[in-house]
């Protein structure tokens with residue numbers, strides 16, 4: 001088939017897929033221009049509801065109500081309330097997620113908390129060898145503080161690395177570089193069989209695919225909200241502590257916001273019950289309420305529908321790349337099996353840094369990851385099949 005015929009066939013296919021896409025209407029709920037935005041796995045696009053909400057929070061809630069807003073505008077309870085909004089997206093019942101702090105800080109709370117839950121005689125922390133670096137750094141420090149050692153293990157090798165000394169295992173649900181989706185149900189169950197505590201980092205899966213935290217008995221989980229949840233730059237992260245562990249969860253950062261009686265101003269620490277035990281200090285209200293507005297877009301969306309579209313988008317991108325880009329010029333390092341794929345496609349390419357720079361200059365925004373990865377994230381709420389076809393076509397024009 002000639003290149004031109006192939007191109008028009010894929011363009012027609014893209015138009016058909018867009019016409020049949022039940023999520024296509026959501027794109028208007030985001031502020032987007034004619035750029036193809038495939039970097040929502042780093043920073044999600046701006047939901048149209050956010051600017052007005054932030055304006056109200058600043059001008060009315062802060063400007064007019066001032067201190068009264070802690071009660072009257074629901075500021076004080078925002079961490080748990082917004083946690084409950086995230087909960088269904090990651091398969092958690094209400095009352096187990098608290099929003100606040102960065103992912104890194106929550107990794108620290110979760111890993112130290114996990115080691116403390118694991119109890120005596122367990123002094124090894126296994127960490128995903130392919131992890132996003134911050135998790136590894138934090139785990140190292142958590143280990144030093146708790147008298148543990150850290151061992152880096154590739155997720156698929158975790159079952160054979162587990163033993164009677166394993167206290168906690170920190171894993172990424174989706175690999176930030178390759179887009180590989182790890183098998184959360186079976187790894188969690190192997191960790192439990194060994195008597196250890198499972199901590200999952202959901203940064204690259206929450207809002208892109210079903211996680212099933214409760215269903216799979218995950219112990220602790222953390223995630224950011226600025227990627228597929230579109231909370232905005234630096235929006236607060238979250239911590240999940242499974243309900244039956246909450247009474248034993250011993251936070252290494254027991255700030256006054258997690259006290260059972262914060263305004264009692266007591267010198268003795270007594271932890272609150274439930275999700276608020278994961279709080280630390282005063283919540284970052286402006287970012288948090290921007291996130292709350294951003295989450296409204298999920299009101300009528302099921303995460304299963306999002307997953308179906310996500311897989312269709314990444315499949316279609318791989319098809320378009322295969323059709324347009326000369327063979328051997330780029331190589332996908334993202335698994336082709338749906339069961340192993342998150343919501344991104346990573347293409348290895350020798351001159352990836354320069355190619356991404358030129359792609360961005362031509363209106364296709366992905367990102368470059370060391371050493372040679374072109375990374376494209378597909379946010380089903382606002383990316384369409386026409387975007388996908390255009391991205392592959394522009395890429396082919398650059399590398400062909």
Ligand SMILES: Cc1ncc(COP(=O)(O)O)c(C=O)c1O
Nearest residue numbers: 102103104132134176201203224
């Ligand atoms: C898997 C993963 N964990 C953690 C982080 C970052 O943590 P923080 O929100 O503390 O910057 C990222 C991305 O920045 C990430 O991809």
Ligand SMILES: Nc1c(O)cccc1C(=O)C[C@H](N)C(=O)O
Nearest residue numbers: 041042043132176177203234369
């Ligand atoms: N959090 C980020 C930031 O503050 C600046 C630039 C990028 C980020 C990211 O989130 C990177 C992202 N976690 C990644 O997967 O590479």
